[in-house]
Amino acid sequence: MATKTELSPKARESKNAQDMQVDEVLIPRKVPSLCSARYGIALVLHFCNFTTIAQNVIMNITMVAMVNSTSPQSQFNGSSEGLPVDSFGNLNKAPESLSAKAPVYDWSPQIQGIIFGAVGYGGILTMAPSGYLAGRVGTKRVVGISLFATSFLTLCIPLAADFGIVFLIVTRIVQGLSQCSVIGGQFAIWEKWGPPHERSRLCSIALSGMLLGCFSAILIGGFISETLGWPFVFYIFGGVGCVCCLLWFIVIYDDPTSYPWISTSEKEYITSSLKQQVRSSQQPLPIKAVLRSLPIWSICLGCFSHQCYITATALLTLSCALSTLCQSGIYINVLDIAPRHSSFLMGASRGFSSMAPVIVPTVSGFLLSQDPEFGWRNVFFLLFAINLSGLIFYLIFGEADVQDWAKERKLTRL
Template sequence: MQQSTEDRPESDQEDAAPLLNQQLSLGKGLCSARYSLVLILHFSLFMMYSLRVNLSIAIIAMTNGTNPGSLPNSSTDVCPNRSHAQPNGSHREFTQGAPVYDWSAETQGVILSAFFYGYLFTQLLGGYWSGQFGGKLVLGYGLLSTSALTLLVPLAAGLGAAYLIGLQALLGMAEDALLGPSSPSLQLESSASTWGGLTSSTSSGISHGRSLPLLAMIKSLPLWAIAVPCFCSEWLFYTLLTSMPMYMHEVLHFDIRENGLLAALPYIGNWLCTIVSGVLADFLLSKQVFSIATVRKLFSVLGMMLPAISLVAVSYVGCDYRAAVVFLTLSMTVISMCGAGFYTNHMDIAPRYAGFVLGVTNTLGTVSGIIAPAAVGFFTSQDLLTGWRNVFCVSAALNLFGPLFYVTFGSGTIQDWAREDTALQ
């Protein structure tokens, strides 16, 4: 027989999930406010990533494969051309009047990374706003402005790469407003009263108000334990998000239609694994099989080390495109397990400040989004196959370091600086 909460030792009670024991009056059944919020956030995130990733696919057709500066030096063991692409790198379906630009590999890397300059700029502000005002207006205006700016991409590209880089930075700033509302546990609980017109039955202290214990946050190792693997895993994620279509085109020689279809497979796996890993983590916590800290560390280790191994495998499969697609799909699928690991750990260690803390850790993750695409352009401009091998090996090395740091310093308990009674003093 399981012990009641009152009978368990105080240390075990502290390690209990702060949100699992909070019951909200959100209605019942599929028409409840909870399911409505899940549906809204689902389609919002769907649109957010669609707007973010479309240029990664489009840039393949937008660039001129005949430009000497756009094609990196090829190794002698280049893969055979198995696609419907023309030998000069252009595409039959885009030869009639479609503009083509002479952008080098380095320029393409800067264009793809420019989004994250803007995304970084308002990261902390977006997290603070979500805790101060809730997510309703921030989410709506963020999606609207991002969609409107995306319509200007063809015009900016026609004016020149510098204009497109500037527009990408503006897109990043607009989409950063979606950061707070996309924090899953935080906004699902705290936005219920905003969207659903309902009031929670417990004072959870999720809204932090105006006070922020910044010095205590800076000194907090459990917070750094989230930030470091966030940087490492985001490096891998953004590398694949922005550059995987380019790898499939340049190395594996998939045409634009095959590229779009095959590039979608890893994200289908990511979507399914996110759901399964979240349900499994909640099951382990609700049945008290493991403590909060153990569950977070288990899913973090699996979600980072397995993709690292898969990426190393990709770098050595050569021209075996089937094996490459399998390993890339496995990497992007399994990395979603981190969502039940350190990505959710904000709510464990600081539920009052989860929106702002997410902004802090996601800022470091965004830095990797700035560096990674530019690094891809640099590596692949030297030598194609060797460059991509270096890209995958660097990502793998970071994804081995991240979980080691998290396992060493991560925590599953609310930190002293995040307690409500401490904040009120």
């Protein structure tokens, strides 16, 4: 019969000391976030997102100048050296303006919708693989190469437009492949750089660059088009992307252990914070369990509905401002429910949402062509229904706990 053994006072003191040491290991000391390496990484990602989204949005701004319905010389799939004209069709008194040398095209609303949505075709194909690839070969390579590709293609947009509508659409599709690789591949970096309780903040800093890029492109895109000509919008933002790409390759490292400018205390803080995060590279992704997971589908539908952007300017501005709150919730929810497979699942959810930029311009062009006067009303009503359904589905099925199919499975041998 087994009896319970009593520990001596010295043994109890030794055991308590060991427990205290274990607690000190499990609970890392928090280092200041100001001027830290991990927040520097978030800031660089902020500029990368700024550049990527700005390059995506500028086509929406320049299209007004690229398609000038007042120009009598414009023709389909062709260009003309359109001179500026006033509202009465007379030539302006400033023919020496650089914007007068910008070519003008005669594209129908349906063609414009295809051009707008061409970027989204690439996103559907690369968003999920880019997240998976970044988790395997490193975020630095995937995002850096993709950022350079989209910046180079942005510089080539005016030339592609001169070659014809087919060349422009193909360029936009390849550009979408690169842009979505930047967005989908960046989340893998937080698996090694982001302490669990700081990931929402770090991701919010990085993703806020998207809103700033959209705002900046809308703010100054029209001014550049009017003063210098619409091709310079692509030249300027493409050049900014190349500079940002150079900064990326110099500053970014895939993990804090190889980062040359990180302090010892911050390195220990990050590594010790991530020790409790379960990760196994040998365990495959449970595809069937993922497809049956309602929390995953709630994230996908939430991202999709967020990507779809009523009639009043104030309401539209408020809607865009409030929609940014989704960045610290839906977009990084995968890190909560499946940290081991977060790279692939983040890319998959964003890839699913990339169908929205493809579908929305096409459907909008169709509705506007059917009813030119009230077509926009139908577009906004449809977007409202999509957003509301995505919200309701996420509130019902969204979760923040690690799912059973994403937990570590311990193999036992009999």
